[in-house]
Amino acid sequence: MTKQSSLPPLRLIAASALVLVLSGCATFSQDGGLDSVSALTKERTGQDVRLPKATGNADPAREELARLMKSPLSADDAVRVALLNNRGLRASLAGLGVAEADLVQAGRMSNPSFSFSRMSGGGETEIERSVIFDLVGLVTIPIRRDIEARRFESAKLVAALDAVNLAADTRKAWFRAVAASQSTRYAEQVREAAQASAELAQRMARVGNLSALDQAREQAFSAEATAQLARARHNATAAREQLARLMGVWGEHTAFQLPERLPDLPAAPREATNIESLAMQQRLDVRLSKVDTESTARALGLTKATGFINVLDAGYANASKSGTPRENGYEVELALPIFDWGGARVAKAQSLYMQAVHRTAHAATVARSQVREAYSAYRTTYDLSKQYRDEVVPLQKKISEETLLRYNGMLASVFELLADARTQVTGVNAAIQAQRDYWIAETDLQAAINGSGGASVSLGASSAAEAAPEH
Template identity: 70%
Template structure:
């Protein structure tokens, strides 16, 4: 189930299994530059929280095996003495009702085991989506930090030039102060962007389950390019109804509850039924053999409360299934809207805004070469591009995150709601 939805397989680390193969795979993946797929593969292979959730499979499997066994018999022994005589009673009792209900109990535990597999696959698919989003956040944060370092270097050169011009008497103190203020702002922005890059990187490392020497991962300098065209979302809702793991989980819970309701009705009046062999021996008399049947009499509790409880649980699971389907359809529509909008925005920045800013920069450079403008007008135009470039990086990152959320809304348990932030104007303040 995980491979069909993520393209990556999972591995269940059982007790006593050889961990060297996993370590070799982790080292091999970390020895190369990370991609989104290799980051997901590392998380599915090495995340300890996911392995802890997989342990629930072993618990459900043990319950399934135990449901197919008959309960252990019980042995009773009694000894009475008096009037120079000793009486001894022995009995072996078997749970007859438990034996008769083994097929039904095995069926219920089998469905519970299937639900455990669905839950394990759901945890794996969610981890894959979280890791993919963390990867794109880390790459974008690193790209922003590298660009902030370039902006700071440019601002430092501008501030130094302004200082020298002021010393020569060619610059006013106000103009020099403005250049120095911009340099101070870029220094603070660089510190923030570097910290944000560290936060995004650590989030990715946590999801991949690596530490120590393995934290020296290699990320690309920039985000992947946009695809040539966006995906079509016409059948997204229908695919979600077929493939969403939370819907399959809700359906399985409803079916299991229905089976439990049938068992409750079958054992409404006979809840405890045991039969067994017994013998009695007395001093000086031959041993007496026989059998004993123990039956709980429904005098006070006729099982109505158990039936009502089972019916309530069944209706609860039915409504939860319907609610899951309604939420899934809404999440798919919302995720596709975010996906398509983020794709259009990223392409708009790539094809319109950034090229237009470059064209303006080229024109300013021509005017500078023709001595029509000064160096500070040229530097001011370069600062005007800062907002556009940062917005373009964020738009490209938002697209890849929206694509991941769309796949999660169709195949997994639903992606997080994504709101596209309004970007600040790319124009520099007056006086810069």
């Protein structure tokens, strides 16, 4: 509907000034949310997140990456390379710009619409002009900005969660790669011992000092040791490539160096003191669920506010006819709630809110369960690795020494000596696997407390007796 009257110039100026002020409040931040993501990541991993510069020679991030790749990588170094170089993480960080753009857009008023009409006939010409503003959009700018601000916070949490998960995956891949390389070297020793035993058996069989059955057993063991070495080498290559993918390296950087052995066990394990409450405070996925619920609740308020009236436009209008003075006034357009009273939109928003509430409660329940499971795996793998280090490996070494004494005293055959050497190497290899499992479980525990939960761990039997065939 349109009403013709004079529009005071002062009101028009005040309305224009209000629009300019509200539009001017919406600006982009200098860091694009990266500082918050970096702080959240550093709090949980000890390392920040930085993006290499697009141009320029003096780039600290690239210089740090080149320096790290020149020396053997520690677990922390590998994580640092991944946070600097992984393109998947960069794609996640680019999502911050999308969320911030939505925030800035929400703080800006919709562009006014301009209409023009011209009608002529009977020697007369009538011209109408109008400029229409979205009043509902203007009034709801603070609410929409608040909603998008919460979504921007959600985007920061998502990016930080991706960074923390990347750090945990990279750390576990590093432990697997080092352990696989270390196991390969012991598999080579087993094959060498098996080949020596097979060659000796062949020589003794030629002179009639060994039965065909015993010779066949030694040759079968040698063939099996060769096959195990081939599998070990492939596993080492696969573990190394997995680490390379997470670090995002290619070309000459794929020739990175790793230490020869895993880190030693800590002196004592971590106690399970308040790990559940700590997870409720630190878990990024739980915090993300809470922010999403708050954002949904705020959106419910907006839906209720605009459920009855969601179209209200007003603006300046004038009309002129041939031979008559120009007429000025204003125009108001209101959507009449005849067919749609907004009840369906409000009901949908309420259902979305309850859905978010239940998801948050579910995330908290899952987080508590995951942290309990992760601690069980952590403590069990620590005890197993310590048992291998303090009992199994020293006992096998003692057995090997006694066997050597019996061989020197001509109380044991050379085949018993070689078989014992193979068993000892296999036991050491099992100790390496137990030590690797501990460090992976320790990383999963940190992820269960700080990130989005560690992977489920099922510990299988792994002993020297089971790893080596009977002989």
